[in-house]
Amino acid sequence: MKITYDTIIVGGGHAGLSATLTLYRQLHSVLILDGRKPRNAWPLPTHAVSGWEGRQAEELRTVSRDELERTGLVTSIELEARSVQRVDYGFEMKDEPEGRWQGRKLLIATGKKNAFPDIPGFAEN
Numbered sequence: 001m002k003i004t005y006d007t008i009i010v011g012g013g014h015a016g017l018s019a020t021l022t023l024y025r026q027l028h029s030v031l032i033l034d035g036r037k038p039r040n041a042w043p044l045p046t047h048a049v050s051g052w053e054g055r056q057a058e059e060l061r062t063v064s065r066d067e068l069e070r071t072g073l074v075t076s077i078e079l080e081a082r083s084v085q086r087v088d089y090g091f092e093m094k095d096e097p098e099g100r101w102q103g104r105k106l107l108i109a110t111g112k113k114n115a116f117p118d119i120p121g122f123a124e125n
Helices: 014-025 057-069
Strands: 004-010 030-033 074-077 081-087 090-095 100-108
Touching: 004 014, 004 090, 014 030, 014 057, 030 100, 057 074
Parallel strands: 004 030, 004 100, 030 074
Antiparallel strands: 081 090, 090 100
16 A cells, blocks of 8 residues: 655755654654755765754764654655656655655755856865
C-alpha cells in the first residue's frame, strides 16, 4: 500500500528542515525529497545560527534530519523531485528514478542558486 503523506517537502536545506520541524510537532507525516545540493555546500563555518556558531552547515543538516527522522513521522529521501501533478487527494510527486510519492500538501523549499560571473576561479573562492 502506498503511503499518502500529509506534506511533501521538496528541499532539505534549512528552510525545508524548519518547515518539517513545525509540521511534525503538529503530528503531520512529512516526506522530504532532497537532492543534497545545498547552496551553502562550501566547507565554511555557519554564522548567526543559535547553538551552531562556527560549525559546518552540512553537520547542521545531518543532525537535524536524523533527529526529525527519529520521530517516526518524517521520512527523508536523497533524491531530486522531477515532476509534480495535482490529483484528487492532493499531489503526486515523481523523483529521478521515476518513484512516485503521494501527499496532501506540497511545500517547495528549494531556496536559490548563486549566479557567479564567468571568471576562472571565482566560484571556488
